[in-house]
Amino acid sequence: MSALLTETEDKPQTAWDDAASWYEASARQRVRSLLDAGSFKEFIGPEQREVSPHLRVFELPEQFDDGMIVGRGRLSGEPAFIAAQEGRFMGGAFGEVHGAKLTGLLRAARYVKSIPVLILFDTGGVRLQEANAGELAIAEIMRALIEARMAGVKVVGLIGGRAGCYGGGGLIAGCCSALAVSEQGRISVSGPEVIETNRGVEEFDSKDRALVWRTMGGKHRRLLGGADAFTSDTIQSFRDIALHLIRSAPGFGMDVLKAEQARLGERLERFSSCADALDIWKAEGVPDAEAVPAMPAEDFIAVANKVREPRYDAR
Amino acid sequence: MTLDDILASLFLEGHDIRNNDGLLLGSGPLKGGGRAEVIGVADRTAVGVDDAIRLSGQVLAALERGGDGPILVLVDSDSQRMSKRDELLGLNEFLAHLAKCLIYADMQGRHTVGLLYGHTAAGAFIATALATRTLVALPGAEPEVMDLPSMSKVTKLSIEVLKEKAKSTPVFAPGLDNLAQTGAVLATWDEKISLADQLQALLGNDRQGGDQRDRLGKARGGRPKAADMAERVYDLALQPE
Amino acid sequence: MKEWARQKAARKARIEAGSRHARGKAVAVTDLQDFLEAVLQPGDRVCLEGDNQKQADILAAALADVDPAKIHDLHMVQSGVVLPEHLDIFEKGIARRLDYSYSGPQAARIARMLFGGQIELGAVHTYLELFARYFVDLTPNIALIAAVSADADGNLYTGPNTEDTPTIVEATSFKGGLVVAQVKEIVDKVPRVDIPGDQVHFVVAAGKPFYVEPLFTRDPAAITETQILTAMLAIKGLYAPYGIRRLNHGIGFNTAAIELLLPTYGEKLGLRGKVCTHWALNPHPTLIPAIEAGWVEQVHCFGSEVGMEDYIRARSDIFFTGPDGSLRSNRAFCQTAGLYSCDMFIGSTLQIDLQGHSSTVTASRIAGFGGAPNMGSDPRGRRHPSEPWLKAGAEANPDTPAHMRRGRKLVVQIGETFGDKNVPLFVERLEALTLAEKLKLDLAPIMVYGDDVTHIVTEEGIANLLLCRDRDEREQAIRGVAGYTDIGRGRDAKMVQQLRERGAIRRPEDLGIDPLDADRRLLAARSIKDLMLASGALYAPPPQFRNW
Amino acid sequence: METLSYRHRAQQRMAGSKSMAIIGVVASGNLEVLAERVLPDTECQVDISTAAEGFGAVWEAVVADFVERSSPGGLKFSINDGGARPDTVALRLAQAVRLIEENDR
Missing domain, CATH: 3.40.1080 (Glutaconate Coenzyme A-transferase)
Incomplete structure (x- = not known):
């Protein structure tokens, strides 16, 4: 070996795990690193091989957990239920098994009442190859989620994966007690390509990535009030924000619904005529709105907190 | 059946339901006494932020007025409105809020009944018809998650191949029968019989607790695994740590 | 008596013909087709500037619009066959023979046209060879080139993408040829004179910048674990034992991975200052973290890269820059540097x-x-x-x-x-x-x-x-x-x-490398945004590379 | 879809006490490997379900090399493959072994 080579250890340091990227991590890595070390217990793990019964029809490979991991663990010592979607398998889309696991978890949480649920979204929406089952799964999840919230369960959604949170996933997210989102996390019902296909490139240029992000991305959702908290893209910061939101998230009931009706109504009144996210940010009084997309997370959080306090009572 | 026929058959004594640019808002007296609040989407209208908030407002207003009458959700819609403006303003929240209001109403004892009498799709379907406790349809209703041409584009399979596959599995293909097999639609009403009677019969049935759609899908063979998976997760989650 | 200045006379005639469609040196875009038909002659040897990055796109479009009955059998001698128009002129019969060097996006079409006999191929060159032949046996009669701006005298500012321009102009203008430049605008005073006005005969104000392809941008998000492993092997198995300080990198993801491993893996191997200090390289965005971490002493560039302008301007100790602060690139010099001093x-x-x-x-x-x-x-x-x-x-x-x-x-x-x-x-x-x-x-x-x-x-x-x-x-x-x-x-x-x-x-184990350590967390930047942040927000990536 | 299965003799039992490990994701060019400690100590098995057909010879070679290098006695590997390249397959197999060797945290 060359004299130039010094005798240094060249294995990656495990200390980097704290700064590990949420966006880059797999669903399993997110779950493992988010919860207290070693505390995760999976329900119907991959060794059970409960795969989708429908992908075979399309000659598509299955995944042993069908892209949904559910289980329990501890967060800062306190018990928590957790569900995580793998955004790279079938785009994190909801299928029959994938969705049913989350439904079951939420129904259990409703029964237990005292244990919060974390949902780590990473989804393009409904899985087309089993579209009816996926659509229905989303409806069942939404009902189970609201019933759990009625029973006092806090349901916190975390969004920052590759697939974003699209289609029915966006609707489920809208039912959560609280949402945290990173810059990469996008929340929307129709995807950019879908809008472009249906309405033309003049309506929405899906290749204009800056447009996609400022219309659907985490920063806009936070500034608009569609998400309660903005976080940087590390697993550690998602963990911190999850803890915070579990504590601060509201209950659920008529007051919350009325407050949400007012919140959304006010949004339409104020921003209905805005053609672009930039107009909304300016109307909200964001100083130097053009600088928002490039802003580092910490700076953005400070700006967002000044402009709009999270409204925990209206979701 | 046209919308007017449907409303006439549901509310024999008349009603005050108005079609406001594709949104149905109003109420009507039930055959067995009491009133049903009615919201809905007509004329295959796409559901955007402005539509969703009017519908949710109506549900909340009904709840504030009190009473224990059912809430009827009539649906002949497009999908969610696909536009830059709607997504910019947070369409997911508006649709979720509408669904939440309906689910909450049902939990407050206001039986929510969806009546699918035309088309519906995707996010609009979830936020309206699928957010009710009981979903029924009229013959000829056309629910779909995605149309076959779009699905063909995404799956890179020809429409012919998709149609062939649809024969063996109801799980992906559009259409009322397929949705019914997966458990989404409880029953298809008979057009020849008074809808008021059929509604009355439905409201009179004892309401089983909980969401029964996955069990229905299993019984009908359209969703072989969902009910069991949910139940197994439920049982595991309730076991002591 | 023998004529010894026929080329100069010919150029004079071309200038006179062209001047009828110009005001002084300025030609309007709308007059370009008539102008080209006036200055060109059948059989001319033409260099239409374009390489793997910058393109004289307005002039290319105008050339493709000339009447093949008037202008035909041109012999194109150019670095890049990149724009559709570069091949359209062969399809229309405007051009017949081709000597070139690079064709990225047109690779499939050029193959079809060669098979179909629509192009008479001289040779496929390397850049340096083609440049060399400009001075020996492929000297252009006309050069159609691209710059950022010009003044009324025809002095040209090429901006950071100088690239082939000085070489083409040198060969053409000093051997009796005619030089026509497209620029975005004509200004009172150019920020720096890259090409003196007396070498430039006509200028077209296009109203928009010439086209530049961001060919050297590699999104770190797409780098795989296997590419990281090959990069680790290269650093520990080649850079370290040979002590490579002066080098050139290709544009692939493997070498992008090497660039991004220098401040992390390379640092741990204690290699900073011992390898990778001097480069013949375009301003790769993936080199930003290594530059910021103090690995790089200097970089000379063939061309520039879209979005790197402000970063380069702020790092003049590293890059070659002009008095205006912007990058000075030069393909011929940098190729020579890469060949002889790397x-x-x-x-x-x-x-x-x-x-x-x-x-x-x-x-x-x-x-x-x-x-x-x-x-x-x-x-x-x-x-x-x-x-x-x-x-x-x-x-x-x-x-x-x-x-x-x-x-x-x-x-x-x-x-x-x-x-x-x-x-x-x-x-x-x-x-x-x-x-x-x-x-x-x-x-x-x-x-x-x-x-x-x-x-x-x-x-x-x-x-x-x-x-x-x-x-x-x-x-x-x-x-x-x-x-x-x-x-x-x-x-x-x-x-x-x-x-x-x-x-x-x-093998990896012979070098003390565990393939399982090849992890994306080793990358000094894992996204384009990381690169932007590492640059202190000086790097402004093109829209298609953004995800924020 | 194609299914392949390989059974080998292994030199020794794979170290560690974990009964199961899983790594990877089923996506284009990627795969998941589920490792389970369910076989006798001197045996190992690799079952593959792959979207890319006709690569049997490559799989056989990758698996044989892997068994020789890692000696994963007692382990059964189940693979769902989305068309991964051999280097990715080898990497995931090695990652699965490292995971199952680790002590429980």
């Missing part, structure tokens, strides 16, 4: 055969050479010594006395054994040979010849061809790093083992 070239390719010949040609695509063969060859004219050059020379010829021994430039091919869609990197026979037969070419389009290649790096290990003493050893060394391709599975296991014992093949 100790290593490392880049990826599409196919490698059993003797180490490599090619990016497939049967249906002719991408040309660009500058890769200039970078990827051993310059026989080199005389100055350096440690890596001498060490490589000693490995190749241990028995030659040191004072009589040539050094060797390291020419390294790096890649994964299987490429996109599971296409193997290693092949029994290059498709370039099939193509040469089909087109009856004298030479097969080989990108880098086997006898120039010194090392091949794959995820399976490093083959050091300098240590191979004969054809058989060379073949087995290549098979020994060819993984599970047919070539790899056809290895002689015993011979591969012997080569490994001699260090002619080195």
Whole structure:
């Protein structure tokens, strides 16, 4: 070996795990690193091989957990239920098994009442190859989620994966007690390509990535009030924000619904005529709105907190 | 059946339901006494932020007025409105809020009944018809998650191949029968019989607790695994740590 | 009496003809077609400026619009065949013969047109060769070039993308040719004079910048674990032992991974200041973290890169910049620098055969050479010594006395054994040979010849061809790093083992590298946004690379 | 879809006490490997379900090399493959072994 080579250890340091990227991590890595070390217990793990019964029809490979991991663990010592979607398998889309696991978890949480649920979204929406089952799964999840919230369960959604949170996933997210989102996390019902296909490139240029992000991305959702908290893209910061939101998230009931009706109504009144996210940010009084997309997370959080306090009572 | 026929058959004594640019808002007296609040989407209208908030407002207003009458959700819609403006303003929240209001109403004892009498799709379907406790349809209703041409584009399979596959599995293909097999639609009403009677019969049935759609899908063979998976997760989650 | 200034007279005539469609030197875009028909003559040798980055796009479009009845049989001598118009002129009969160097996006169409006989091919060159021939036997009659701005006298400012322009103008203007420049705008005073006005005869204000392709931007998000592993092998198995300070990188993801591992993995190996200090390289955004971490002393550039303008301006200690602060690039000089003053070239390719010949040609695509063969060859004219050059020379010829021994430039091919869609990197026979037969070419389009290649790096290990003493050893060394391709599975296991014992093949474990450590967390930036942040928000990536 | 299965003798039992490990994701060019400690100490098995057909010879070679290098006695590997390249397959197999060797945290 060359004299130039010094005798240094060249294995990656495990200390980097704290700064590990949420966006880059797999669903399993997110779950493992988010919860207290070693505390995760999976329900119907991959060794059970409960795969989708429908992908075979399309000659598509299955995944042993069908892209949904559910289980329990501890967060800062306190018990928590957790569900995580793998955004790279079938785009994190909801299928029959994938969705049913989350439904079951939420129904259990409703029964237990005292244990919060974390949902780590990473989804393009409904899985087309089993579209009816996926659509229905989303409806069942939404009902189970609201019933759990009625029973006092806090349901916190975390969004920052590759697939974003699209289609029915966006609707489920809208039912959560609280949402945290990173810059990469996008929340929307129709995807950019879908809008472009249906309405033309003049309506929405899906290749204009800056447009996609400022219309659907985490920063806009936070500034608009569609998400309660903005976080940087590390697993550690998602963990911190999850803890915070579990504590601060509201209950659920008529007051919350009325407050949400007012919140959304006010949004339409104020921003209905805005053609672009930039107009909304300016109307909200964001100083130097053009600088928002490039802003580092910490700076953005400070700006967002000044402009709009999270409204925990209206979701 | 046209919308007017449907409303006439549901509310024999008349009603005050108005079609406001594709949104149905109003109420009507039930055959067995009491009133049903009615919201809905007509004329295959796409559901955007402005539509969703009017519908949710109506549900909340009904709840504030009190009473224990059912809430009827009539649906002949497009999908969610696909536009830059709607997504910019947070369409997911508006649709979720509408669904939440309906689910909450049902939990407050206001039986929510969806009546699918035309088309519906995707996010609009979830936020309206699928957010009710009981979903029924009229013959000829056309629910779909995605149309076959779009699905063909995404799956890179020809429409012919998709149609062939649809024969063996109801799980992906559009259409009322397929949705019914997966458990989404409880029953298809008979057009020849008074809808008021059929509604009355439905409201009179004892309401089983909980969401029964996955069990229905299993019984009908359209969703072989969902009910069991949910139940197994439920049982595991309730076991002591 | 013999005429000795016919070329000058001809140019005078062209200028007079052109002036009828101009105001002074200024030609309006709307008059461009008439203008070109006035100054061009059938059979002219024309250089339409364009390479792998910048394009004289307005002039290209205008040339494609001239009347083939008036202007035909042009002989195009240009670096890049990149825009559709570059081939349209052959389809329309405006041009007939082609000498060129690079064709990226038009690779498939140019192949079809060559097969169809629509183009009479002179040769496919490397950049330096074509530039050289501009001064010997391919001197243009007319050069249609691109710059950022001009003043009324025709002084040109080329901005950071100077690239080929000075070379083309030098050859054309001083040998009686006519130079026509497209610029975005005509200004009172140009920020710096890159081309003096007396070498420029006409100027077209296009109203928009010339087209530039962001060819050197690699999104770190797309770098795979296997590419990281090959990068680790290269750093620890080549950069460190040879002490490579002066080098050129290709544009692939493998070398982007190396750039992004320098501040992390390289730092841990203690290599800062010992390797990768001086570069002949375009301003790769993936080099930003290494620059910021103090690895890089200086970089000379062939061209620029979209979005790097402000960063370069703020790092004038690293880059070559003009009095206006912006980058000065020059393809001819940088190619020469890469050839003569770099100790290593490392880049990826599409196919490698059993003797180490490599090619990016497939049967249906002719991408040309660009500058890769200039970078990827051993310059026989080199005389100055350096440690890596001498060490490589000693490995190749241990028995030659040191004072009589040539050094060797390291020419390294790096890649994964299987490429996109599971296409193997290693092949029994290059498709370039099939193509040469089909087109009856004298030479097969080989990108880098086997006898120039010194090392091949794959995820399976490093083959050091300098240590191979004969054809058989060379073949087995290549098979020994060819993984599970047919070539790899056809290895002689015993011979591969012997080569490994001699260090002619080195596996990750021989270098103390655990493939499981090849993790994306090792990358100094994992996204374009990370690069932007690392640059202190000076790097402004093009829209298609953003995800924020 | 194609299914392949390989059974090998292994030199020794794979170290560690974990009964199961899983790594990877089923996506284009990627795969998941589920490792389970369910076989006798001197045996190992690799079952593959792959979307890319016709690569049997490559799989056989990758698996044989892996068994020789890692000696994963007692382990059964189940693979769902989305068309991964051999280097990725080898990497995931090695990662699965490292995971199952680790002590429970």
